[in-house]
Amino acid sequence: MSQPFCFGIVGAGQLGRMLAQAGAALNARFTFLDPSDDPCGRAHGHHLKADWQDGAALAQLVSASDAITFEFENVPSDAVTTLAASRPTYPPAKALDTARDRWSEKSLFMRLGIEVPPLALVDNQADLDAGVATIGLPAVLKTRTLGYDGKGQKVLREMADVAGTFAELGNVPLILEGFIAFDHEVSVIAVRSRDGETRAWPLSRNEHRSGILHCATPLAEHPLQNVAEAAAFNVMHELDYVGVMAFEFFVVSDDAGQHRLLANEIAPRVHNSGHWSIEGAVTSQFENHLRAVANMPLGETSLLAPCAMLNIIGRMPARDAVLAVPGTRLHDYGKAPRAGRKIGHITVLAADTASLDARIAAVEALLVNDLGK
Amino acid sequence: MSQPFCFGIVGAGQLGRMLAQAGAALNARFTFLDPSDDPCGRAHGHHLKADWQDGAALAQLVSASDAITFEFENVPSDAVTTLAASRPTYPPAKALDTARDRWSEKSLFMRLGIEVPPLALVDNQADLDAGVATIGLPAVLKTRTLGYDGKGQKVLREMADVAGTFAELGNVPLILEGFIAFDHEVSVIAVRSRDGETRAWPLSRNEHRSGILHCATPLAEHPLQNVAEAAAFNVMHELDYVGVMAFEFFVVSDDAGQHRLLANEIAPRVHNSGHWSIEGAVTSQFENHLRAVANMPLGETSLLAPCAMLNIIGRMPARDAVLAVPGTRLHDYGKAPRAGRKIGHITVLAADTASLDARIAAVEALLVNDLGK
Structure with missing residues (x-):
């Protein structure tokens, strides 16, 4: 021992x-x-x-x-x-402070040359009006702190949505972001050791429903893998980061059909969009976070098989029906069910993506999620 | 929840x-x-x-x-x-009773038409002398009960080894088995649900040292997979088995170079030769045993990647050196080290078998096992 x-x-x-x-x-x-x-x-x-x-x-x-x-x-x-x-x-206070505040994190991205959506800092209604004039509508107003799962956000679609909105959101510091007509959302989960070694898992494609992650699917050999990894590693280096960090991006298409990434936000911790790594990667985000924090060598992050993760929100599906779908692994967090609350997740594994898609569909048909919205 | x-x-x-x-x-x-x-x-x-x-x-x-x-x-x-x-x-008393006694289990195999080594029941020295006359030497004398990891066994190489040996082994019931010049040893881990559904993991090739399992490697698409599965499923059906069972075989070559299986023994439980399934299979032997016992649907047993398991016996290797070998996952059982005691294992995963072999060699070079023999 x-x-x-x-x-x-x-x-x-x-x-x-x-x-x-x-x-x-x-x-x-x-x-x-x-x-x-x-x-x-x-x-x-x-x-x-x-x-x-x-x-x-x-x-x-x-x-x-x-x-x-x-x-x-x-x-x-x-x-x-x-x-x-x-x-x-770990991670260090500097990383937590940065990630807690949307303006700090976006400022860091910009300083490192990581592309972000059009942005404005909003400390009062006049800032908001000026921001809307610059960025245009639609746009998304977000609280600088304490937002998650779509909370603390408001989409501004027309000028009527702008007037008085600063007060409506509680007279707290905000940022205004241009509304991104994104193709899809991805995240990269990355890990950095105490001696600065970095690893990343394959990009995860993330589908949200009512602002809450619904399904995360790792993408083997995504063309933007290197771009996302570089952004994550740069941010982690800048923050003297140790442990696992998630970095969420919007994938947008330009006129020539080329995809590029716009940085959304970081989470200075293990992240819901990396839960598939428990079964689907050689080493999970959880184990590598522990290894990093404890100063142990990092584990390999490669994908073992096509897989996906589906969240269980608000209400548990019929357990045995889920387990009867081939390739499923159930995670029951042991939490009392409540609308909008993440109470478990299901990893689905398969030999190929066609089979994976069929299994995901079979599991989705069994979910009885209560998003509370 | x-x-x-x-x-x-x-x-x-x-x-x-x-x-x-x-x-x-x-x-x-x-x-x-x-x-x-x-x-x-x-x-x-x-x-x-x-x-x-x-x-x-x-x-x-x-x-x-x-x-x-x-x-x-x-x-x-x-x-x-x-x-x-x-x-x-589960498993039922009948299965435990059968597996506890080498003669009962071998008798069951023979009754089900599962090929076994040449055998004789030995209840006294006269039986032993008669058995040796029939089976020839070399042969292996084993206690009918309580043997594991090579304990309770004696190899008889020449007639001088035979005289007085019944008393030497404690005057307890024995069986005599013809010594099998096997090519290698394999096991199949199989699981049966309460309603009789069966699954099996890929055959594992097992290398022993001093009678203790050293390395277990799952073999994708082994030509004898179906034969081993059929034997395991027949035994489980006969015993009204529920849960995971391991079935160990000798692989022997006939004069034409064809391989066939000779049944060695069953273990009515999760088994050391299936530990690689924690990371290497869609569902591990441990989870499927629980699912079977709890009357939940069984999980898929297919292999996720080339992998192997190496036992840690008697003495822990340097943890960080093991974790630094790519593709390793360490299992520390939290047991005090003692010669011959299984105190952990290491799963090694890789993208292909050549890379796996190199990683196994790297881990083996770090092991400081104390087999106590």
């Missing part, structure tokens, strides 16, 4: 849960900090039930851990600083 | 541990019965520390479980009967 490596994880939702599941083979131990009574990750580790800024709980997390990481980006900076002062803590 | 399925497992070693790891995604819960103080499975479930025949502990296991299974075959029949009276308990 190697001495077990002890991970501290801030947040004990399904991402923390799947990190712990990935760490089980490596004989790793997990301690979670989470204010919820019964977060689903606690099935696989010790749960410190406390607020993110509870000093005593942070100290307990430190003393229980060889290294610390996060399952979500909205951790108060103070807490991150406290943890990082005592233990290797 | 589906209602969590609660499994009871008799035995909490690495097989129980890996069953629980496989069940985590399905949100299953585990209770283990094991007399050891700190068996490695207890990291993933509730541990009832008690002897196999402790009535109170058996009752606790029943009350904690929706269905019950075993990680090893040497469970007293009484205990199995007690459990099966109250909960679905």
Whole structure:
């Protein structure tokens, strides 16, 4: 037995849960900090039930851990600083701070020469009016912070949507983005080790419904793989990043039919669009995140087979019907069902893409998702 | 959240541990019965520390479980009967009884027309002398019960090895088998559901060192796949089997260079030669065993990529050196190292067999196994 490596994880939702599941083979131990009574990750580790800024709980997390990481980006900076002062803590505060704020992340993309949609910073209604005048309509107004799964967003289609909207969204800092008539959305999941080695998984094509990821499908040998990887690696290098990061892009076609990527956002953590890597890649995003944070060598990220991931949202489908579809692997997060809540996912594997498509269709026919919108 | 399925497992070693790891995604819960103080499975479930025949502990296991299974075959029949009276308990007592006794299992194979090596039942020295006269030398003398990893066996090479050997092996029931000059050893891992559906994984080629499995490599499209599957399915049908069973064979060549299988033994449980299925197959032996025992539909068993499994025995290799070999996945069972003890395994995956062979060689160069022999 190697001495077990002890991970501290801030947040004990399904991402923390799947990190712990990935760490089980490596004989790793997990301690979670989470204010919820019964977060689903606690099935696989010790749960410190406390607020993110509870000093005593942070100290307990430190003393229980060889290294610390996060399952979500909205951790108060103070807490991150406290943890990082005592233990290797990744990704670094700078990365969390950047990803928490849409303007910071977009500014970073622009500074690194990564193409973004037309943008304006909106701190008041006058900024909004000026932004609309420059960018045109339709456009999307997004809160700078705390947005996810389509929350904190409003599409502006006509001038009537503009007046008074700054107040309507709560008088909080916003950004305005030109509405992108994209062909499809992709993400690249990438990982960077403590010594700066980088790897990426194949691009994932992501289909959303009501702003929530519905299906993610890795794309073998996508022509924009290298472009996406380079953008992710540049961002990670700039942020002294350690661990897994997701980078979401819009794929747009120009007049000549050529595709290119426009950067949407990064998530400084394991990401829903990489869940297929548990079964579909040589090493999953979860295991490589742990390896990076613990300063272990990174694992190979290549695809094992055509596969896809379908989210289970709000309501569980009939378990046995799902398992009876060939090539399915069910992940039940052990969460109480609630409209709009991610409570599980299904990975579908197949020998070829035609067979994969048929299996995806069979699973989709069984889903009873409640998006709550 | 589906209602969590609660499994009871008799035995909490690495097989129980890996069953629980496989069940985590399905949100299953585990209770283990094991007399050891700190068996490695207890990291993933509730541990009832008690002897196999402790009535109170058996009752606790029943009350904690929706269905019950075993990680090893040497469970007293009484205990199995007690459990099966109250909960679905698989594999059935008949299968455990048969597999526990080499003569019972060989008799079953012969009754089903499955070819076996030349055999004789040895209950005393006179039987042994008669058996040697019929079968010839060299031959292998094996205890009828409680043998594993080459224990309880003696190779008889010349007549001087025969005299007094019955007493030397403890005056216990034995069988004598003709020594098979086999080409290689294979096993097929198969699974049978409660309603009689069967699946099998690709044959695994198994290399032993000092009687302990060293390396297991699944063989895509082996010409004897169908023969091995048919034998396994016939045995499982005959035993009303539910769950995963391993069936080991010798592959021998006849004068015309044709290969055929001689049945060696079955193991009524998940098996070391199927550990590569965790990463290398669409569904692992562990998940399908759980699905079968819990009456869920079986998962696909096809191979995802060329792969192999190497056992870690007695002493852990340098973790980071192993992880640095491309395509490796490390399984550390969390067991104290001891000569001859299985304390982990490494799965190696690759895009093609040439690359796989190079990676296996790289891992083998790092192993510091202590076989204790």
